[in-house]
Amino acid sequence: MxxxxxxxxxxxxxxxxxxxxxxxxxxxxxxxxxxxxxxxxxxxxxxxxxxxxxxxxxxxxxxxxxxxxxxxxxxxxxxxxxxxxxxxxxxxxxxxxxxxxxxxxxxxxxxxxxxxxxxxxxxxxxxxxxxxxxxxxxxxxxxxxxxxxxxxxxxxxxxxxxxxxxxxxxxxxxxxxxxxxxxxxxxxxxxxxxxxxxGTREAETAKLLENTFRHVNIALVNEMTKFCKELDIDIWEVIRGASTKPFGFMKFTPGPGVGGHCIPIDPNYLSYEVRNQLGYPFRFVELAQEINNSMPRYVVDRVSELLNEHRKPINGSDILLLGVTYKADIADQRESPAKPVAELLLERGANVMFHDPMVDVWNLESGDITREADLEDSVVKADAVVVLQAHDTYDLGGLASKSKVMLDTRGSAPKPAIWL
Ligand SMILES: NC(=O)c1ccc[n+]([C@@H]2O[C@H](COP(=O)([O-])OP(=O)(O)OC[C@H]3O[C@@H](n4cnc5c(N)ncnc54)[C@H](O)[C@@H]3O)[C@@H](O)[C@H]2O)c1
The missing domain is CATH 3.40.50.720 (NAD(P)-binding Rossmann-like Domain)
Structure with a gap:
C-alpha cells in the first residue's frame, strides 16, 4: 500500500x-x-x-x-x-x-x-x-x-x-x-x-484468549501461593524449579492481584458474551477473578501476621507501600491492586504511607495521600514495608536491610525481605 x-x-x-x-x-x-x-x-x-x-x-x-x-x-x-x-x-x-x-x-x-x-x-x-x-x-x-x-x-x-x-x-x-x-x-x-x-470474530476472540490465559495462570500461582504457605512449601522455589522445563510450561509469578486496563477487564467481555448468548458461565474467568480479587486481602493478612511476630497490631502501625502503579516502571495506575491493599489497611486502622517514583499524589477513596519525600527515612520509620511494584529505581537490597520488616509481593528483594 x-x-x-x-x-x-x-x-x-x-x-x-x-x-x-x-x-x-x-x-x-x-x-x-x-x-x-x-x-x-x-x-x-x-x-x-x-x-x-x-x-x-x-x-x-x-x-x-x-x-x-x-x-x-x-x-x-x-x-x-x-x-x-x-x-x-x-x-x-x-x-x-x-x-x-x-x-x-x-x-x-x-x-x-x-x-x-x-x-x-x-x-x-x-x-x-x-x-x-x-x-x-x-x-x-x-x-x-x-x-x-x-x-x-x-x-x-x-x-x-x-x-x-x-x-x-x-x-x-x-x-x-x-x-x-x-x-x-x-x-x-x-x-x-x-x-x-x-474472520473478525476469530481475531476478536484471539485477543480475549490471550488476556484470559494470563488472568487464569496468574490466578493459578496465586491460589498455590496461599496453600503452599500453609503447607510450609516455598512457592517461589517451586516456580523456579518448574520453570527449568524447556517445553510445556510458562512462568507466572504470584502478586498482590491483577491490574491495568486489560487483565482485570477484558476477560469480562468474553464471559459476558458467553452468558448473554449461551446462558452459561465461562467458569475459568469467574474463578480467576475470584482468586485474583482475593489477593489484596491476602497481602494485608500477611502484613498482619508479620507485625504480630513483632508484637504489633496493624491498628496504629505505620505501613509503607512501595510502588502503587499496576506494573513496574510505568505510571499507569488503572485498576492497580495497590488501592484495595491500602483501603483494607486503612480499614484496619493502619497509618498508610506510600512511595512511588511515578506518582506524586495518590488518590484513594478515603482521600489523597502525598508521596513520602524521603524514601530511606520512611523505610526506617515504617513498622512494615510492603513492596507492591519492584520499580527498577528501587535498591531493594539496601531498603530491605534498613526496614523493620519488609514483605515483598513480587519476589524481587533479597533477604531479610520476606516474599509473599
Ligand atoms: N492500554 C493498553 O495497554 C492496551 C493494550 C491492548 C489493548 N488495549 C485496548 O485498546 C483500547 C484503547 O485503550 P487505551 O488504553 O488506548 O485507552 P485510553 O483511555 O488511553 O485512550 C482512549 C482515547 O480515546 C478517546 N476517545 C474516547 N471516545 C472517543 C471518540 N468517540 N472519538 C474519539 N476519541 C475518543 C479518549 O479521549 C482517549 O484519549 C481499549 O479497548 C483497550 O482495551 C489497551
Missing part, C-alpha cells in the same frame, strides 16, 4: 504509539480525539503516555502528525483506525459507548474506498454486528462493497523494552478477504509480521 493518509481515532495508550509508528513510516497521520485538552497538549509537543517522550511527540509533529478534534479529517483518509476505550459499565457489563460514538463519527464522514479498522478490545461479534451497521447507516455505504472493514487487536505491552509495535505480530481479521488484505497492507508498512485471520 502506498503511504497516504490515516486517521487514528483515540490518542491514548494504544492510539498514540500507533500514530507514532505510522508517522515514522511515512503516513500523513491525523490523531483524532474528543478530548480537547489532550489534543492541545499533543500539538504543543507534550506526551501523556509512558511509552512516548515529549521529544518523540515533537518528532512526530515535525514529520507532519497533527492531533485534532475535527472529524472532517476522516473524509480525506485512506485508512481509519479506531482505538477508543472499552471499559466496564456499572455491574460489570461491557461499555461500548466510545466504540459506538467513534463508529458514528467515522460513518458520518466516511468516503468510498476507505479501510476502517477497529483495534479496541471487545467481545466477539462487535465489528460485524455493532460497528458495521453503524458505519453503513451513517454513511449510506455498504461494507465489503464500498469500504473495507477489519478487526485488529492491539497487543501493546506497556513499558516493554523488548516488544513494540514493529516486532509484535499483528492479527488481522476482515469481514471479507479484500478487507483483511487491505488492512494487512496498511500494517505491513510498519509491522514485521501481519497475521491474516479467517
Amino acid at each position: 502506498a503511504h497516504q493518509t490515516v486517521t487514528i481515532v483515540g490518542q491514548g495508550y494504544v492510539g498514540l504509539p500507533l500514530a507514532q509508528a505510522a508517522t515514522r513510516s511515512g503516513w500523513k497521520v491525523h490523531g483524532l480525539d474528543v478530548t480537547e485538552s489532550l489534543v492541545d497538549m499533543l500539538n504543543s509537543g507534550r506526551s501523556h503516555v509512558d511509552d512516548l517522550s515529549d521529544s518523540e511527540i515533537q518528532e512526530m509533529l515535525d514529520l507532519g502528525y497533527v492531533a485534532t478534534t475535527d472529524s472532517a479529517v476522516i473524509a480525506e483518509s485512506d485508512v481509519v483506525v479506531m482505538c477508543v476505550p472499552t471499559p466496564l459499565a456499572e455491574g460489570g457489563s461491557p461499555d461500548l459507548a466510545a466504540v459506538k460514538g467513534a463508529s458514528r463519527t467515522v460513518g458520518d464522514n466516511l468516503t468510498a474506498g476507505t479501510t476502517v479498522i477497529l483495534e479496541s478490545t471487545t467481545y466477539p461479534g462487535t465489528t460485524d454486528n455493532l460497528v458495521r451497521p453503524i458505519l453503513e447507516l451513517a454513511s449510506g455505504l455498504a461494507a465489503g462493497e464500498d469500504f473495507n472493514l477489519a478487526y485488529s487487536p492491539e497487543r501493546v505491552d506497556p513499558g516493554s523494552k523488548t516488544f513494540g509495535i514493529k516486532n509484535t505480530p499483528k492479527l488481522i481479521g476482515g469481514i471479507d478477504d479484500a478487507s483483511t488484505q487491505s488492512a494487512a497492507a496498511f500494517y505491513r508498512t510498519f509491522v514485521d509480521k501481519p497475521v491474516p485471520m479467517t
